[in-house]
Amino acid sequence: MANNNEKPAITLSGMHKWYGDFHVLRDINLEVKKGEIIVVCGPSGSGKSTMIRCINRLEEHQQGQIIVDGIELTNDIKKIDEVRREVGMCFQHFNLFPHLTILENCTLAPIWVRGIAKKEAEETAMHFLEKVKIPDQALKYPGQLSGGQQQRVAIARSLCMKPRTILFDEPTSALDPEMIKEVLDVMIELAEEGMTMICVTHEMGFARKVADRVIFMDAGQIVEENTPAEFFDNPQNERTQLFLSQILH
Amino acid sequence: MSTETKKYSIGMHPALPPPSGTVGPVRWMRDNLFSSTSNTLLTLIGLYLVYIIVPPFIEWAFIDSVIFGAESRKECLKIMGDDRGACWSFVYKRWGQFVYGFYPVEERWRVNVGFILAALTIAIVLIENLRAKKPLIIAALAFPIISFFLVTGGSFGLAEVPTNKWGGILLTLIVGFTGIFVSLPISIMLALSRISKLPIFSFFATIFIEFIRGVPLITLLFIASTLLSYFLPPGSNFDLLLRVLIMVTLFSAAYIAEVIRGGLAAIPTGQYEAADALGLSYWQSMRLIILPQALKISIPGIVGSFIGLFKDTTLVVIIGLLDPLGIGMAAISTTEWAGLSTELYVFIGLFFFIFCFSMSRYSLHLEKKLHTGHK
Numbered sequence: 135m136a137n138n139n140e141k142p143a144i145t146l147s148g149m150h151k152w153y154g155d156f157h158v159l160r161d162i163n164l165e166v167k168k169g170e171i172i173v174v175c176g177p178s179g180s181g182k183s184t185m186i187r188c189i190n191r192l193e194e195h196q197q198g199q200i201i202v203d204g205i206e207l208t209n210d211i212k213k214i215d216e217v218r219r220e221v222g223m224c225f226q227h228f229n230l231f232p233h234l235t236i237l238e239n240c241t242l243a244p245i246w247v248r249g250i251a252k253k254e255a256e257e258t259a260m261h262f263l264e265k266v267k268i269p270d271q272a273l274k275y276p277g278q279l280s281g282g283q284q285q286r287v288a289i290a291r292s293l294c295m296k297p298r299t300i301l302f303d304e305p306t307s308a309l310d311p312e313m314i315k316e317v318l319d320v321m322i323e324l325a326e327e328g329m330t331m332i333c334v335t336h337e338m339g340f341a342r343k344v345a346d347r348v349i350f351m352d353a354g355q356i357v358e359e360n361t362p363a364e365f366f367d368n369p370q371n372e373r374t375q376l377f378l379s380q381i382l383h
Numbered sequence: 384m385s386t387e388t389k390k391y392s393i394g395m396h397p398a399l400p401p402p403s404g405t406v407g408p409v410r411w412m413r414d415n416l417f418s419s420t421s422n423t424l425l426t427l428i429g430l431y432l433v434y435i436i437v438p439p440f441i442e443w444a445f446i447d448s449v450i451f452g453a454e455s456r457k458e459c460l461k462i463m464g465d466d467r468g469a470c471w472s473f474v475y476k477r478w479g480q481f482v483y484g485f486y487p488v489e490e491r492w493r494v495n496v497g498f499i500l501a502a503l504t505i506a507i508v509l510i511e512n513l514r515a516k517k518p519l520i521i522a523a524l525a526f527p528i529i530s531f532f533l534v535t536g537g538s539f540g541l542a543e544v545p546t547n548k549w550g551g552i553l554l555t556l557i558v559g560f561t562g563i564f565v566s567l568p569i570s571i572m573l574a575l576s577r578i579s580k581l582p583i584f585s586f587f588a589t590i591f592i593e594f595i596r597g598v599p600l601i602t603l604l605f606i607a608s609t610l611l612s613y614f615l616p617p618g619s620n621f622d623l624l625l626r627v628l629i630m631v632t633l634f635s636a637a638y639i640a641e642v643i644r645g646g647l648a649a650i651p652t653g654q655y656e657a658a659d660a661l662g663l664s665y666w667q668s669m670r671l672i673i674l675p676q677a678l679k680i681s682i683p684g685i686v687g688s689f690i691g692l693f694k695d696t697t698l699v700v701i702i703g704l705l706d707p708l709g710i711g712m713a714a715i716s717t718t719e720w721a722g723l724s725t726e727l728y729v730f731i732g733l734f735f736f737i738f739c740f741s742m743s744r745y746s747l748h749l750e751k752k753l754h755t756g757h758k
Contacts, residue, residue, distance in 0.1 A: 192656050218662035229657035233675050233755055242671060243661035275755035295661065 141204060143168045143299055143330045144189060149198035151181075151188060158184050159195070160354045168298070169328045173341040173362075176351035177377060182334045185351070186301045189332070190221045203298060219247060222292030222300040226307050228284040230276035236263065236287050237272040240294045248295065255294070262290040266320050282313025286320055293324075300324070302333040336381060342366060350374045444469050444729070451475060455719035473720040474730050480710045484550015490542060494553055497530035501556070509745070527564075546624035550705035552734070554624075558706075559693040559738075561628050566636040566692075567685075571678075573640035575669065578647055588640070595637035600695055603630045608702035627699055635692040639685055646681035647673065679753045686746035690739045707731055 144166040151159040159181045166172055174182045187193040188200060191207050191214045200207045202217045231239050240259035244250045250258075263269045266286035268279075276284055285305055292300050302321065306314045318340050325331055325344040335341070341348050341362050348365040350358040350373075358371045366382075369375045391397075404410060417423045447468025453459040459470035474481065483491050507523040534553075537543030549557070576588035595603070607626040615621055650673055658668030678685070700709035711727040714720050 190660055192659060215662050215664065218660060221660075223657075223660040225653060225657065225660075227651075227653055229651075229653035231654065231657070231672055231676075233679065233753070243663065246667050246671065247662045277755055291661075 140168050142166060142201075143170070143203060144332070145199070145201040146185075146189075147199045147201075149188065149195050149200060151184060151193065151195045151197075158354050159188070162198070162356060164349070164356065164359075166299075166330060166332060168330055170330055170346045171325045171344050172332045172347050172349060173345040174332065174334045174349045174351060175336060175338075175341070175377075176357075180351040181354040182351045183303050186303060186332050186334055189299075189301060190218050190223055192223075215247075219295060220298050222295055222297035224285065224288045224292055224300065224302045224305045226304040228276070228281070228288045228308075230284055230287055230291070232276050235273050235275055236268070236279070239276065239287060240291045243291070244294050259290070259294050262293045263287070265293070265323075266290045267316075280313060281309045282316045285309065285313075285317045289317075289320055289324075299330040299332070302331065302335065304334050304336075306335065306337055338366070338382065350377065352377075442468070456722060469726050469729070470723055471726060471730075473714055473723055473726065477710070477714050477720075480714070481551045481707050483553050484705050484710065485548045486544060486550070486553065487542075487548065490536070490544055493533045493536070493541065493544075497534045498556075500526040500530045500533075501560070546622055547704075549624065551707050551710050554699070554704060555693075555696050555706045557624075558628060558631055558696040558699060562631040562635050562692050562696075563689050565628075565632045566639055569632065569636040570639035570643055571674065573636060574643035574647060577640065577644055592637045592640055595634055596641070600631070600634050601698055601701060603634055604698060604702050606630070623702070624704065627702070627704065631692065631696070634695075635688055638688045638691075642681050642684035642688060643677060645684065646677035646679075649680050650676050679750070682746050682750050682753075686742055690742055693738060693742070694735055707734060 142165045144164070146162050146164040149159060149162040150157070162185060164172075164185075174186065176182050184193055188195045188207075189202060195207075203220055205213050205217055207214065207217060230236075231242070234242065237256060237259055240263065241252065241255040244255040244258065245252055260269055260272065263272055266289055268283055268286055268290075271279060271283060271287075276287065279287065289300075289305075305321070306317050309317065314337070318337060321331070321333070321340065322344055333340070333345075345362045347359055348362050349356055350365070350369075350371070352373050358365070358369065358374045360370070365374075366378065369378055416426045447463060447466035448471055449459045449462050449468065450471045453462055453470065453472035454476070456470055456473070459472055463470075479488070479491070483494055486494055504523045504526045507519050532538060533541070534549075534557075535544065535546075573588050573592060576584040577592065579585050579588075604627060607630040608623060611621065611626055654672055654676065655668065658672045663671065697706055697708045699706055700712075705713065708731050711731060715723050715727050
């Protein structure tokens with residue numbers, strides 16, 4: 135799937151982050167190849183969300199390097215915007231724009247950021263809304279949709295920017311159990327089409343099925359990284375074993 | 384089992400009408416007016432108050448009142464005889480002054496055209512879903528400018544009418560609406576500055592807002608009318624009305640900025656993050672995502688400030704500008720009309736009520752229209 139000769143989609147090297155005095159991320163080193171699916175898991179407070187939020191600069195890192203598609207993230211706003219155009223993100227609480235219709239949510243960034251004509255943007259949006267199976271809701275407002283539908287709209291909204299990478303920050307954690315599957319199905323489809331994805335999630339079924347690598351974080355560090363089969367069946371680190379025994383029952 | 388009359392299989396239970404006596408006007412009255420002894424008592428007291436206030440007022444204001452035909456209060460009383468109704472004649476006789484102040488009679492048509500243009504502008508703003516939006520918006524922007532040249536004069540062959548001749552409703556509307564429309568953009572910039580991460584912006588915005596809010600409007604108007612001329616070079620003629628307009632605008636901008644800041648604070652950080660993550664610039668995310676939501680939340684507060692501002696325009700009488708209240712007080716201190724203060728205050732009250740109540744209803748309508756099913 136991933137071509138080793140290509141340059142990596144994302145490289146984190148020796149990355150540290152502090153919130154004030156608190157050292158949240160400690161010496162993170164991670165290389166994500168194009169088309170690779172990475173699942174990040176770990177106890178709450180381990181820094182997994184913070185790590186992926188650093189990749190599109192929603193959080194600022196203080197030390198080390200983050201390179202996305204060959205662009206190094208610094209204070210340069212132009213570079214940050216360039217990275218954000220190429221990296222989509224889905225949030226735990228969807229963060230759809232409640233004052234805009236579903237269609238407008240999907241066309242806003244393509245029109246204003248990419249400068250695409252409205253008509254073309256709407257066609258693209260409808261294409262992706264069909265892909266997430268809710269084209270009939272296009273003219274409704276987010277407040278009128280269920281959580282699962284909102285999250286699928288959020289995925290379509292990211293896709294409309296035609297990103298090379300999508301970051302998922304616990305996309306199913308705020309959903310009713312009945313709605314988790316519809317969102318995971320969309321994510322699995324994306325994964326199979328070769329999208330580069332980094333997913334912070336506790337959906338271990340999803341990790342087993344599509345992940346190329348599973349990363350376990352604790353106390354701001356990457357504790358273990360391995361293929362899903364090895365990770366679940368033969369965890370090396372004691373902390374990983376404990377975590378898995380707690381979430382897999 | 385399934386043969387039992389009251390059992391339905393899952394999903395087959397029909398929607399039944401509510402039991403009798405749980406809906407309808409009688410039930411509503413019982414729930415809302417007579418639900419307990421004390422509520423029944425309050426309802427009766429309320430009805431009694433309406434009974435002793437409303438009919439006599441109607442009699443005074445409409446039935447026994449005099450509008451035409453009286454040249455002074457004495458004549459009013461003569462026409463009324465034993466009935467003691469309202470003497471609206473002085474409003475009728477002084478109508479021109481109430482509307483235009485001391486604007487020259489032969490030039491009043493210019494003000495009328497200005498009023499019509501203003502009404503058209505408001506109509507354009509109010510009527511939604513009009514086709515051919517762009518030319519209308521251009522018209523709505525052009526009308527106030529045309530009105531300005533029309534009313535001030537001094538160009539295009541129109542005689543100049545100095546602002547100290549302006550007065551009455553004309554003055555109130557000019558001060559009120561200029562304050563409203565100019566202060567809104569200023570207040571948005573102030574609110575954004577105040578929450579800005581750049582200390583220099585937030586510092587100056589905070590100082591400005593806190594200074595203006597800490598000083599009564601009357602003080603600011605006095606500064607405008609007297610103190611400013613000490614600082615200006617001698618002989619310079621900086622129009623008093625313009626000074627008042629600037630002060631009123633800044634005053635309301637400071638208040639509205641705080642209302643908008645409250646609205647901005649209510650927007651979840653997720654909205655900022657989603658806008659950032661999509662690559663929107665600061666101004667794009669403010670204009671397209673944050674401000675539309677923050678302003679929507681702030682509508683009741685903003686309109687509240689506007690209503691306050693509109694009523695505060697009566698304060699200009701203190702520095703010698705004659706708004707309707709000033710005109711009216713001058714009128715009732717003449718020998719013909721002395722002693723008609725009740726009529727004057729009812730009339731002025733009605734004028735302000737019509738405008739303020741319309742604004743209030745429009746704000747409710749706007750809130751409903753912008754409601755999209757989220758909290």
